[in-house]
Amino acid sequence: MVLKSYSKINLSLSVNSRLKTGLHEIQSYYCLIDLSDRIKISKIKKKKDKIIFKGMFAKHIKSNNSISNLLKLLRKLKLISSYYSVSVFKNIPVFSGLGGGTSNAAFILKFLLKRRISKNTISKVEKVVGSDLRLFFYRQGFLENLKTIKVVKKKQKLFFLLSRPNIDCRTQEIYSKVQKYSKKTKFSLNRINTKKKFIYHILAQKNELQLIAEKKYPIIKKLLTDISAKKGCYFSRMSGSGSVCYGLFDSESSAKKALNKIKTKYPKFWFSIAKTV
Secondary structure, three states, rough: EEEEEEEEEEOOEEEEEEEOOOOOOEEEEEEEEEEEEEEEEEEEEOOOOEEEOOOHHHHHHHOOOOHHHHHHHHHHOOOOOOOOEEEEEOOOOOOOOOOEEEHHHHHHHHHHOOOOOOOHHHHHHHHHHHOOOOHHHOOEEEEEEEOEEEEEOOOOOOOEEEEEEEOOOOOHHHHHHHHOOOOOOOOOHHHOOHHHHHHHHHHHEEEEOOHHHHHHHHHHHHHHHHHHHOEEEEEEEEEEOOEEEEEOOOHHHHHHHHHHHOOOOOOOEEEEEEOOO
């Protein structure tokens, strides 16, 4: 079986508090995009999983990873009994804020359990693969808190230019520098029920981790400024804790034209065009 493991973009991100667990309570509008890892998975007779990562981002992944941790946990919970051969072709950059590792676990989880997944199982899996696991169960939504997602039923078709500067933003390090917390906001479907309203509402938001990353890595601010200056760009922002920066564009054509111009200025950076799924 071959699975597509989609990445996510945080269209906004506010940090509301620090929990006793050490995690931070956040709110975020997000969407899944068609930038995806390709996963081949099959049962094997051996009593040990065989997990292989390929592609330009494979070298950064440790043997103790989200997939290995997921499979061990599912056997411990007696939700599966088999062992698996898993081959992952990594198209999603690591340390990027796109949730690649958690996405891998989420899509394998859905495949193995045939989407019959209890809330209790999700909570247990989150503890070993990442608190953003539940994002990958919905294509567009509003993360109201770490346990609740408000699903956006009328999905907007969005186009992105993505760029990853040669920086590894460590999630734990970025969050550790948060000093101020924002008040929680209530989700209102009326604010985003048309594309114009949706864009306007997201434009008024921000990623509260972005300033922290920009202070540590000034190139992020420079890259975002250059992206936002391109024709057709509504705004530019960093996804999650970084380091991937993106521009939201009015069309795929505009995003591609912007890519052709900006990649000459940053020839060593990774770039991609993506759209919502």
